[in-house]
Amino acid sequence: MNALDRLTALFSRLPGIGKKTAGRLVYHILEGDPVYARTLADELSGLHGAIRRCSACGSFTETDPCPVCADPGRDRSIICVVERAQDVPVIEESREFRGLFHVLGGLIAPLEGIGPGNLAIGRLLERLRGGEVRELILALNPTVEGDTTALYLQKLVEDMKDAERGPAQVEVTRLASGLPVGGDLEYADRLTLSRSFRGRVKV
Ligand SMILES: [Zn+2]
CATH class of the missing domain: 3.40.1360.10 (Dna Topoisomerase Vi A Subunit; Chain: A, domain 2)
Incomplete structure (x- = not known):
């Protein structure tokens, strides 16, 4: 599994997101501004620490x-x-x-x-x-x-x-x-x- 497939698999575990939509999201992020991807990753990794x-x-x-x-x-x-x-x-x-x-x-x-x-x-x-x-x-x-x-x-x-x-x-x-x-x-x-x-x- 490459990075693209791994992220698609992770997204498809979210409620309401099928494999197809997950793939679309990953391509969207990949083709977009890397700053957005980094911000998304930072927010995700800090979520459990910030919210209780x-x-x-x-x-x-x-x-x-x-x-x-x-x-x-x-x-x-x-x-x-x-x-x-x-x-x-x-x-x-x-x-x-x-x-x-x-x-x-x-x-x-x-x-x-x-x-x-x-x-x-x-x-x-x-x-x-x-x-x-x-x-x-x-x-x-x-x-x-x-x-x-x-x-x-x-x-x-x-x-x-x-x-x-x-x-x-x-x-x-x-x-x-x-x-x-x-x-x-x-x-x-x-x-x-x-x-x-x-x-x-x-x-
Ligand atoms: Zn309260």
Whole structure:
């Protein structure tokens, strides 16, 4: 394998990039300005060093805590639970939400061997035990895994209320329909997302 084939193989491992597209990208870089190739390589190699996960919410950030968690203007009584870190900027862009986030790092999917223990659920409960949170908005995709995870979290919150005679009366809500069924939060347009936030329903 020469350098060209090696880079093509690496690119084709990216989501949505087939072998053909990977080849096109590599030729594009090869025929372009070498400065661009070097900048791309530098940014890639520095990525994991520059960006880490926020120790509070789990989203990607250059500073810990992240700018959202550190912002005194955010409403600390509402936590919006999302599947992946990349869902956070999508919701931020809708400008509908002024609370805090919590990134689960996936959804419960027994067939794929992903259980609650693989997700950042323990840390979420810790945040709820702080007593400040009044509402948990589940902004999970309307898929089987999203529904399973939502039910599981709702049950956990109920159990917690029973066990601790709830100092925190946490209400669990879910984004209203309007999101494409089986679709992806990432592809929801801003207006749809704003509507689903305003029309969120108790679960
Ligand atoms: Zn954060």
